[in-house]
Amino acid sequence: MTTLIKKLLSPEMRWKSLALLVSVVTCMALLGTQVNRWIIESRTVTQAQIEAGWKAAGLELVTHTIAQKENFWKVAKQYQVNIDSIIGANRGLKKLTAARGQKLRVPNQRGVVHQMEPGESAEAIAGLYSVPVGSITAMNNLQPKHILVPGRELFIPGAKPVRLTEDMTAQYSLRGIFGSPLPGRITSGMGMRKHPVGGFRGRHTGLDLAASPGTRIDAAAAGTVLQTGEGEYIGKFIILGHKDSYTTIYGHCSQILTTPGKTVKKGQIIAKVGNTGRTTGPHLHFEIRKNGIPQNPLSYLW
Secondary structure, eight states: OHHHHHHHTSHHHHHHHHHHHHHHHHHHHHHHHHHHHHHHHHHBOOHHHHHHHHHHTTOOEEEEEOOTTOOHHHHHHHTTOOHHHHHHTSTTOOOSSOOTTOEEEEESSSEEEEEOOTTOOHHHHHHHHTOOHHHHHHHTTOOTTOBOOTTOEEEEETOOOOOOOHHHHHHHTTTTSSOOSSOOEEEEOSEEEEOTTTOOEEEEOSEEEEOOTTOEEEOSSSEEEEEEEEETTTEEEEEEEOGGGEEEEEEEEEEEOOOTTOEEOTTOEEEEEBOOSSOSSSEEEEEEEETTEEEOTHHHHO
């Protein structure tokens, strides 16, 4: 027994025991690291898991290619969403005008596609968009255990875009003052042109929006009817006055459904599309003016 004890206490055995202990501790540390890594990986939500939530909620994101004479407004109407949803699904947009052949992602529900950034949580995103966190977790199939990582895309239901390029931010500040008077196709923008009937060159001070005869024309914003009448070129028209020295003009109407002095709400029907005056077909001539100076409606309506 004495010999065995002496052998166990020998320097050689002590070094072997220490080496064995170090080996055991190292193995345990490696095993712990692997377990921690497995836990993190199992809790990290994948894009596929998120999109399973989209599918369950009936959300689809389709790719739409802009055709000739299409604009964001028309595409939004086609998919029964709004312009905010188009902008919010396409990061990096710098212009409000669409280009032929341009590819857009379009959701079939109103909201924003949000790309995760480092350090973000579902609660922080809810605060950013002023949307209940429960709506975000339900839409994106998120569980309390889930870890969100940069690059994942979430859909924020009902939200408006808040992360825009510098150019878009400047243009977006005007968004919301006016609504679309009708969902028509833009046939002529603001600027110099040859008049399609008169043949003379002059500055077109608004937008021409083609639509079927009798299509309802809505007030672009709440205001007061300043004037109604009929002119040689503009045909039957309405002028509305709004806050902040804005006015809007609606021309070529077939019917005027309001009278001077009346107060109207945003989106209220005020007239119907026609081709009175000098036109080549039924459409609405629409203007926005501030202090009497024509503004480009596309800066407000997209």
